[in-house]
Amino acid sequence: METESRPGTSKEPVAVQPTAADRSVMAGAGAIGSVTVKLHPLVIMNISDHWTRLRAQEGKPKPVFGALIGKQTGRIMEIMNSFELQYTEENGVITINTTYYYTKEEQFKQVFKDLDFLGWYGSGGPPTESDVQIHQQICTFTESPIFLKLNPQAPSTDLPLSVYESVIDVADGTAVTRLVALSYTLATEEAERIGVDHVARVSNVSSATESLASEHLNSQHSSIVMLHHRIKLLLEYINAVKEDKLPRDHEILRLIHALCHRLPVLGSHQLKEDLHDQYNDVMLMTYLGVMSKGSQTMNQFISKFNVLYDRQSAARRLRGLFM
Amino acid sequence: MPGICADKDATFCVRNRVLPFVTVLSKVISGWSPEKYCFGKMSSEAQTSGDGNVVGEAAGPSSSLLASEDSQVVEESLEMSEDVSSIPLRNWELENMIESVNSSDDIYKYDQKAQQDMLAAKPWTKDPHYFKYVKVSALALLKMVMHARSGGNLEVMGLMLGKIDGENMLVMDVFALPVEGTETRVNAQAAAYEYMAAYIDSAKHVGRLENAIGWYHSHPGYGCWLSGIDVSTQLLNQQFQEPFLAIVIDPTRTISAGKVNIGAFRTYPKGYKPPDDTSGEYQTIPLNKIEDFGVHCKQYYALEISYFKSALDKRLLESLWNKYWVSTLSSSSLLTNADYMTGQIVDLSEKLENAETQLNRIGSMYSFDAHDKKSEDKLSKATKDSKKLTIEGIHGLMSQVIKDQLFNKINLREIHEQNH
Numbered sequence: 001m002e003t004e005s006r007p008g009t010s011k012e013p014v015a016v017q018p019t020a021a022d023r024s025v026m027a028g029a030g031a032i033g034s035v036t037v038k039l040h041p042l043v044i045m046n047i048s049d050h051w052t053r054l055r056a057q058e059g060k061p062k063p064v065f066g067a068l069i070g071k072q073t074g075r076i077m078e079i080m081n082s083f084e085l086q087y088t089e090e091n092g093v094i095t096i097n098t099t100y101y102y103t104k105e106e107q108f109k110q111v112f113k114d115l116d117f118l119g120w121y122g123s124g125g126p127p128t129e130s131d132v133q134i135h136q137q138i139c140t141f142t143e144s145p146i147f148l149k150l151n152p153q154a155p156s157t158d159l160p161l162s163v164y165e166s167v168i169d170v171a172d173g174t175a176v177t178r179l180v181a182l183s184y185t186l187a188t189e190e191a192e193r194i195g196v197d198h199v200a201r202v203s204n205v206s207s208a209t210e211s212l213a214s215e216h217l218n219s220q221h222s223s224i225v226m227l228h229h230r231i232k233l234l235l236e237y238i239n240a241v242k243e244d245k246l247p248r249d250h251e252i253l254r255l256i257h258a259l260c261h262r263l264p265v266l267g268s269h270q271l272k273e274d275l276h277d278q279y280n281d282v283m284l285m286t287y288l289g290v291m292s293k294g295s296q297t298m299n300q301f302i303s304k305f306n307v308l309y310d311r312q313s314a315a316r317r318l319r320g321l322f323m
Numbered sequence: 324m325p326g327i328c329a330d331k332d333a334t335f336c337v338r339n340r341v342l343p344f345v346t347v348l349s350k351v352i353s354g355w356s357p358e359k360y361c362f363g364k365m366s367s368e369a370q371t372s373g374d375g376n377v378v379g380e381a382a383g384p385s386s387s388l389l390a391s392e393d394s395q396v397v398e399e400s401l402e403m404s405e406d407v408s409s410i411p412l413r414n415w416e417l418e419n420m421i422e423s424v425n426s427s428d429d430i431y432k433y434d435q436k437a438q439q440d441m442l443a444a445k446p447w448t449k450d451p452h453y454f455k456y457v458k459v460s461a462l463a464l465l466k467m468v469m470h471a472r473s474g475g476n477l478e479v480m481g482l483m484l485g486k487i488d489g490e491n492m493l494v495m496d497v498f499a500l501p502v503e504g505t506e507t508r509v510n511a512q513a514a515a516y517e518y519m520a521a522y523i524d525s526a527k528h529v530g531r532l533e534n535a536i537g538w539y540h541s542h543p544g545y546g547c548w549l550s551g552i553d554v555s556t557q558l559l560n561q562q563f564q565e566p567f568l569a570i571v572i573d574p575t576r577t578i579s580a581g582k583v584n585i586g587a588f589r590t591y592p593k594g595y596k597p598p599d600d601t602s603g604e605y606q607t608i609p610l611n612k613i614e615d616f617g618v619h620c621k622q623y624y625a626l627e628i629s630y631f632k633s634a635l636d637k638r639l640l641e642s643l644w645n646k647y648w649v650s651t652l653s654s655s656s657l658l659t660n661a662d663y664m665t666g667q668i669v670d671l672s673e674k675l676e677n678a679e680t681q682l683n684r685i686g687s688m689y690s691f692d693a694h695d696k697k698s699e700d701k702l703s704k705a706t707k708d709s710k711k712l713t714i715e716g717i718h719g720l721m722s723q724v725i726k727d728q729l730f731n732k733i734n735l736r737e738i739h740e741q742n743h
Contacts, residue, residue, distance in 0.1 A: 040469075041465070041643055041647075042465050042466065042469055044639055044643070045461060045462045045465050045636060045639070046462060048462075048633065048635045048636050048639050049431075049460070049461075049462040049496070049633070049636070050529070050530070051635065052431050052633040052634075052635050052636070053431040053432075053433075053495075053530055053531070054530045055431075056429065056430075056431035056432040057431070057432055057433065057530055057532075066529075080469075081469075084529035084530070084531075085529070086528050086529055100525065100528060103521070103525055104525060107518065107521060107522055107525070110501040110518060111498075111499045111500065111501045111518075112499070152635050157641070157642060157645075158642055158645065159639070159642040159643065159645070159646070160642070185646075186643070186646045186647065188647070188649075188650035188654075189469070189472065190578050190654060190656075190659055191468050191469065191471075191472040191574050191577055191578055192465065192468065192469055192472075193647065193650055193651065193654065194468070194577055194578065194581060194582065194583060195464055195465045195468040195469070195577075195583060196465065196640065196643060196647065197647075197651070198464070198582060198583045198630075199461040199464055199465065199630055199632060199636075199640065200637075200640040200641075200643075200644070212714060212718070213714075213717075213718070213721075215582075216581060216718045216721065217721070219581075219651055220651070220652065220721070220722060220725055222648065222651075223648040223649075223651040223652040224652065224725070224729070226648040227648070227652065227729075263730060271731075272731075275723065275727060278657060278720070278723065279720065279723075279724075282657070282716045282717065282719065282720040284348075285664075285668070285712065285713055285716045286713050286716065286717060287348070288345065288348050288668075288671075288709060288713070289709040289710055289712065289713030290713075291344070291345045291348065292345050292675065292702075292705060292706045292709045293706050293709070293710060295342055295345055295702070296702045296703050296705075296706040299682070299702055300703075
């Protein structure tokens with residue numbers, strides 16, 4: 001759970017620093033979110049598609065809004081899907097079309113029976129006053145919705161997403177809704193990962209020229225390179241601290257320490273045995289494959305041989321049969 | 324030819340000794356249960372993929388650390404990291420031959436007039452093989468995969484929205500339909516017409532202007548092809564809702580093979596003889612379905628699928644990789660797919676047995692070449708299946724070995740140093 005209790009770390013991107021004018025929107029720096037959010041990449045693609053096609057049709061970028069659906073168990077919210085919402089804009093005040101929402105809710109309840117409405121999303125930069133207004137409208141659909149903001153035009157290379165929830169703050173004697181940033185993780189379902197991978201690096205021409213093994217190894221290699229790079233970074237940090245080039249950050253050091261201590265857990269005896277078992281099983285499967293391949297080759301060879309060299313005896317026997 | 328006993332003895336040997344052994348071996352393997360690996364359920368906290376996820380967890384806090392940017396070291400070495408991290412990124416997108424749509428993302432524009440013109444012209448009525456290519460958007464693919472996967476072992480189906488562009492059919496979006504039993508009745512879509520109409524209508528309000536261009540459904544575990552029911556459904560569709568496309572997706576094989584298992588098909592009208600035998604990639608089909616496949620496989624043809632994504636999609640996918648590499652490394656296909664693999668081995672053993680009995684039958688008569696060809700076909704097909712299975716198994720094992728090398732060998736060095 002260490003990942004969740006640190007809203008101060010930038011799981012959020014650079015774009016989220018609130019400007020002086022919006023400071024009233026974000027709650028104080030000490031506020032910690034009450035839920036943790038797991039986000040599926042499908043939602044991100046949904047929002048991106050919505051924004052892209054609206055931009056293609058209207059000719060210029062327009063803000064998009066939509067609803068998030070998923071499952072919530074206790075303090076963990078898993079956002080699995082999303083759909084678009086209709087809105088009307090008058091004098092800069094954005095109102096969400098509630099009838100549209102109710103029709104869509106009915107529809108998705110038919111197909112995704114166990115998903116609930118969890119929150120809403122919007123596009124643009126750091127959160128603004130109008131976002132808070134919309135958030136209050138959404139509060140009528142469900143209690144404590146979360147708010148996801150995607151910035152399609154952010155310059156940074158990191159994921160330009162931020163997730164917020166609202167708290168009621170008392171400011172100047174009146175209750176004001178403020179936003180608290182939440183940290184989120186990416187949910188990793190196996191099929192989704194393969195889909196995302198495939199889409200990101202797929203080619204028109206089927207990779208018949210490349211062996212399957214090298215493809216598989218390539219992806220493993222890329223992840224290992226990332227791992228290596230990140231660990232190198234950590235090592236440099238520790239060295240720098242040792243040489244007093246950087247100030248000590250005890251929290252980071254504690255995390256690194258915990259990480260190193262987790263490793264020996266993986267060397268347990270039981271695990272080794274099971275690993276060997278699994279290895280043997282796969283080897284047995286390979287044996288099967290190789291044996292059947294061998295027997296098939298043999299069979300083909302023998303048949304061909306028979307055709308070539310047995311013709312005389314076969315013909316003699318045939319003549320014996322028919323005469 | 325001296326030295327080689329080319330007569331029936333060798334044939335006899337292969338057919339009566341080796342082949343039964345192989346069959347028995349396959350039966351032994353198929354008798355395993357997936358629970359035999361204790362680390363499959365070792366730590367319930369570490370969830371499904373046993374040691375794979377423990378790795379993931381160990382990497383979890385580190386990834387927050389590794390992804391954190393408030394350390395000054397990170398900022399200092401950020402320039403350096405950009406170069407290093409762009410290499411695997413480029414590797415990752417090495418074969419990116421999709422048209423990454425240019426900045427105006429024209430493909431997302433829906434031109435009402437142009438579409439209506441194309442629909443009025445109806446060029447597909449003259450040529451049953453008119454549509455040759457399908458372009459699927461990144462979003463559509465992901466949605467289909469997720470929906471198919473969520474169905475588990477049940478078939479699911481949905482509708483696709485899109486448009487046509489010459490010989491291309493473009494699939495922009497998909498949505499799921501609340502129907503069940505797509506493999507037991509023709510036109511299961513009939514039950515969902517109301518839902519379809521309501522959905523398409525409400526979609527038009529938020530900028531989704533495309534119309535239905537096809538339907539998709541899943542074949543969990545048994546490959547991408549059209550069954551008899553599917554062919555009848557598609558024939559109906561192509562009569563009344565042209566242009567229409569059928570897509571089949573197999574979520575189980577997707578996970579097992581590590582690549583998306585998907586196929587796009589259009590049926591030939593009744594009575595049409597296809598010009599040549601454009602047989603596609605060979606697929607392993609379980610025995611209980613192979614008859615259904617064989618009867619209908621000549622009634623439809625496959626279209627070539629390619630994918631496209633917008634500029635924003637591309638950027639987001641790149642950023643996703645920064646977080647996703649952890650799961651690529653920690654995924655364990657052997658464990659996630661143990662059931663499916665066992666099923667495949669059972670199927671393989673039955674196929675081998677069939678091949679064996681056929682060979683034995685033929686072997687006892689004086690064989691002619693024609694007969695030999697048929698029995699060889701059975702054996703060679705079974706061999707192809709076993710090759711595919713073996714390759715998938717080996718890939719899974721490779722990941723395990725890599726993980727073992729990376730994470731489990733730490734102690735050895737420590738102990739080594741302690742002893743010396």
